[in-house]
Amino acid sequence: MPKGPGNKSCHNVRTDCTAPGLRQAVLDNLYYVSGNTPVTASAQDWYDAVAYCVRDRMLKAWNEGIERITKALDLRAVAYLSAEFLIGPQLGSNVLALGIAEPLREALATLGQDLDAIVDGEHEPGLGNGGLGRLAACYMDSMATLGVPAIGYGIHYEFGMFTQTIRDGWQVEMADKWLRQGFPWEIVQHEFAVEVGLGGSTETFLDAGGRLRVRWNPEKRILAVPHDIPVIGYGGTFCNVLRLWSAEAVDAFDFGSFSSGDYGKAVEEKILSETISKVLYPNDEPYQGKVLRLGQQYFFVSASLRDMLRVQQMLGKPLDTFHTTFAIQLNDTHPAVAVAELMRLLVDGHGMEWERAWAVTTKCFSYTNHTLLPEALEKWPVELFGGLLPRHLEIIYEINRRFLEEVRAAYPGDEGLAARLSLIDEASPRSVRMAHLAVVGSHAVNGVAALHTELLKTHVMQDFAALTPQKFCNVTNGVTPRRFLALCNPRLAACITSRIGPAWINRFEEEIGKLEAFADDPGFQAQWRGIKRENKAALSALAEKHLGVALNPDAVFDVQVKRVHEYKRQHLNILRVIALYSAIKRDPGAEFSPLAVLFGGKAAPGYFMAKRVIKLIHNVAQVINGDPDVGGRLTVAYIPNFNVRVGQVVYPAADISQQISLAGKEASGTGNMKFGINGAVTMGTLDGANVEMRQCVGEENFFLFGLTAPEVVEVKRNGYDPRAYAATDPVLGQALDMIASGAFSAGDREIFRPIVDNLLYQDEYMVLADFASYMHCQALVMEACRDTARFTRMSILNVARLGKFSSDRSIRDYCRDIWNITPELG
Ligand code: GPU
Known part of the structure; x- marks a missing residue:
């Protein structure tokens, strides 16, 4: 049994893909990452050592991928916004993508370890409910495989989908502490953390040029910290990133309260802030009108858009070409508040004219609808929405005012039509229709199967389809082979x-x-x-x-x-x-x-x-x-x-x-x-x-x-x-x-x-x-x-x-019909 990482020097311990090189790398990680030898290592230690060894071999493609998006001026990347990414176990699929299963299996065998058993032992991140979240993960896989530059943006839930146990035939839910043993695939990027506001009020003011502007004074600020997970394509040469935001307190510790003896209050802020990304809502289709859920949606959408604007600025490109840098896909209405947030960032934040900002916004966004069930269409009571996002409610009213003006111009006197299309449902309690916001703010709307798209056009979104038929298209779902x-x-x-x-x-x-x-x-x-x-x-x-x-x-x-x-x-x-x-x-x-x-x-x-x-x-x-x-x-x-x-x-x-x-x-x-x-x-x-x-x-x-x-x-x-x-x-x-x-x-x-x-x-x-x-x-x-x-x-x-x-076919359809992007790898 070798002591420590062994005595053979290995200069490419992080890149070598031969069986001896991989063996050396696993031993090295076991020793230096988790402080173990093969004698003391637990199953978890072996898993970690192998996972880090595999991750190392993804980093070349990973760094090239990041450079690609942040350096190339003429490149359009997909920003896939989704409240769920059900990525599944990572080790096996990354080994497959890199094509190192055989040497790795051989290397582990010489250490008395079985690759399949290690792969099977992985506890998966359950960051999604079902089909919608898994689809997002298949699409990330296909984009990386086809060479479509993409960032997946979502939420780093502390507790994912609950673990189901059965007692006497009844379902019993248990919390899923997927992070308890750590998650070797993610890299935390503290330097790209951004602050996200919530609550408070708005005020108007005159800017230096004498223009009337609006300022939002949030009551609360939360820090969004990105956790990056590499998504490597089959073949191992092209890598994209899944960027998941976790919520932290801007000031984790209030020394004032602490010194006056109120120890509980000293950490209260931290606890409150962290609740935002605490748990995935386990409801599959019917949504629950909970304020925390809206907070989650806004939290990750705001952080993601600010991240994209940072890239735009880093590239030195003017803001009114933002849509040439990012095609932003809304995975259902969960991230639809992005339409209002991008308008706020451009108009309030950067002083852009409303019309120009609107042109940029609608060229950026496209929206995928995933359900026909009426109870699954998100509607937020105006009061709840305005309490959490007062400025966004104003912006939505303004989008709606302009939109309904166009509707009335096209169909004079048809007030029934205006009421049906409105972003606001006037029935009590008045509420914001998120699907309408998503449709109006997007240049393309798609259903996920031919029949579904047809039913969207003829039933659920009949009026929108009559108004803007060119927006509607079908992209039938696919899964990664x-x-x-x-x-x-x-x-x-x-x-x-x-x-x-x-x-x-x-x-x-x-x-x-x-x-x-x-x-x-x-x-x-x-x-x-x-x-x-x-x-x-x-x-x-x-x-x-x-x-x-x-x-x-x-x-x-x-x-x-x-x-x-x-x-x-x-x-x-x-x-x-x-x-x-x-x-x-x-x-x-x-x-x-x-x-x-x-x-x-x-x-x-x-x-x-x-x-x-x-x-x-x-x-x-x-x-x-x-x-x-x-x-x-x-x-x-x-x-x-x-x-x-x-x-x-x-x-x-x-x-x-x-x-x-x-x-x-x-x-x-x-x-x-x-x-x-x-x-x-x-x-x-x-x-x-x-x-x-x-x-x-x-x-x-x-x-x-x-x-x-x-x-x-x-x-x-x-x-x-x-x-x-x-x-x-x-x-x-x-x-x-x-x-x-x-x-x-x-x-x-x-x-x-x-x-x-x-x-x-x-x-x-x-x-x-x-x-x-x-x-x-x-x-x-x-x-x-x-x-x-x-x-x-x-x-x-x-x-x-x-x-x-195959989800590769779906992604090619999106590239051609919606994103106007040419895959780099065929
Ligand atoms: N779907 Br909306 C979900 O899994 N969750 C949701 O919140 C909504 C839709 C599913 C559809 O039920 C399923 O038919 C579809 O294949 C899947 O999304 C992916 O499009």
């Missing part, structure tokens, strides 16, 4: 590469189609099935370890993992499971091919119905898994604490992907794509990106069911009566009766009454209307699964034909 195929499914990745070469990893759309030639090749099919089986065995091991549930790797794995929400209809899925269970009970001797139905996902802590659905799934699982008549042919499991890391084990193991939201409700979905590129066949509705996925894979390779979006509208218009469906479909009626009668709750008829009553008397998401069609589809799925060759072909074709759903 690096993390969600190459990294998470190494067996399948190697198999694909053996047939079509490795170019698919960064040219997915162009290359993956070549796989189609092997769809009917029996040898390839057998290999494909073998890999799926190994991936299922890996997931079974995880389930066994955490749940004590044995999953049969020869069963069909049918999976629904996503946030738990009524519109995503996990309850439709469990009704199906109950119906299948009843069928087995009715005739236990009949043939039934083994099926494992897996669920996973978190519910918002305050979402009563979603939490009860989780409980129902657990109770149903307990009854079915323990029933000797079933004999293990049908198993149900709930995988706790679904996050990126768990996803990376789940997606590769699925045969069937459940994407069953009510048509017109899911903006896009991205889990559907992650499953698909790992060879799962989708069972889904014509919702979100499912529509385009089905077009690509071919209708014979997609299990479709349910009402279409126009049919949903039609059925509702005619007066939807869920009870009629329960009364006429005996299978559905019986499934509901079983829940209601306590068959899954030891006779307790109360516990699930809210679910059953809601379905029978309201059923906003039309679970009962789609049930029969879903069951019919289920029969087709089971039939297809029995024909091994046919099903394997479907699986291969799903991968081969989903090239479009």
Whole structure:
């Protein structure tokens, strides 16, 4: 065992990528960074030593990336503003990007360490809720891979998404202290900290030139400190930065209070300031009108815009060319206050004329909408907004005044239209419509799937689309094939590469189609099935370890993992499971091919119905898994604490992907794509990106069911009566009766009454209307699964034909249609 870092001198301990060089670097870090030798090192010490070793090898590209943005006068960079970046574990993806997995694995083996175990041990930063935050992370990956200069701006939450544990079938939330062991990937940049104001009042004054100006006197100031995380592209040559702001007190310690003996007050300021970036709000779509949330949004937006203006000034470029330096993307409305903040900085801060500032602002911003759910559209009561951001409220009123003047000029006398378009909702309590602010302040607005964009244009934003049709466009979401195929499914990745070469990893759309030639090749099919089986065995091991549930790797794995929400209809899925269970009970001797139905996902802590659905799934699982008549042919499991890391084990193991939201409700979905590129066949509705996925894979390779979006509208218009469906479909009626009668709750008829009553008397998401069609589809799925060759072909074709759903394609679309940026790496 070597003592210390060893006695061989190594001048390039921070850059050498050979196995001996990496070995030396790991030992060096172990010794000098964490004060350990291989004898004393804990698992965490090994992780840190390896992480720093990998980070060192990213720093050349990293420093070149920073120079690129801060030196090149003619370069336009993307500023991606997002309240969430769900980046997932970092070590594995960085090793993949650098292409050093093999030498590193070898180096660690000589030290008695297993790279995979170290990678698996990483605690991920849960700085997002779900799809929206993960999309931002996929886009950062693609921008770095394609060579699009970009800065991701967000919040360095102290507590990310809660950890979900299950007690007696109920979700229990635990705080996620992701920083407890430190986070080796970030570099804190104290010198770029900026102060952000909140509250207070405004006043007017005459400037030196005799012009009337406005000054905001905030009541409170908070320090925003940037934490930079490198985002390296595949190939390791191009690196962007994710800059996350954490809140600190401007004066952490009040010596006045301290010397007069009030020790508590001496640190009060610090505590109050830090609450701004303390915790991620765990509500997925419906927003909560909490003042702290607005404070978070303004905090990171203000710090980010000031950071961009600093770059502009450093470049020596005049402010009215700011839009040539940055294309600012608003990831939903969470950062929409940026429109008012940039106007304030230009007009109040730099004395720019309103019209010029407005021209710059609208050329900078573009806005992505991610939802059609009315309850998810952010609206801040005017009083709350003005209390926290008095100057921004004035600016929004002025933007609105000018905007409505144009509307009235174009449509004289149409006051209804003006009221519908207004940035202010006049209904009590008066409120600021953040989506309207985002649309008016942007030159482009996009939805995230073809159907979603269409519905935006024809329903939710119909008036805006009529007024400025040229602003609206579609960019269908995508996912990164690096993390969600190459990294998470190494067996399948190697198999694909053996047939079509490795170019698919960064040219997915162009290359993956070549796989189609092997769809009917029996040898390839057998290999494909073998890999799926190994991936299922890996997931079974995880389930066994955490749940004590044995999953049969020869069963069909049918999976629904996503946030738990009524519109995503996990309850439709469990009704199906109950119906299948009843069928087995009715005739236990009949043939039934083994099926494992897996669920996973978190519910918002305050979402009563979603939490009860989780409980129902657990109770149903307990009854079915323990029933000797079933004999293990049908198993149900709930995988706790679904996050990126768990996803990376789940997606590769699925045969069937459940994407069953009510048509017109899911903006896009991205889990559907992650499953698909790992060879799962989708069972889904014509919702979100499912529509385009089905077009690509071919209708014979997609299990479709349910009402279409126009049919949903039609059925509702005619007066939807869920009870009629329960009364006429005996299978559905019986499934509901079983829940209601306590068959899954030891006779307790109360516990699930809210679910059953809601379905029978309201059923906003039309679970009962789609049930029969879903069951019919289920029969087709089971039939297809029995024909091994046919099903394997479907699986291969799903991968081969989903090239479009790479986030590289999405980013190229943004570059071409919205940002006017040419990727540097093709
Ligand atoms: N989405 Br709005 C979120 O994950 N969180 C949100 O606050 C909002 C939307 C999701 C959509 O539900 C999903 O359909 C979409 O694929 C994803 O954003 C990314 O666009």
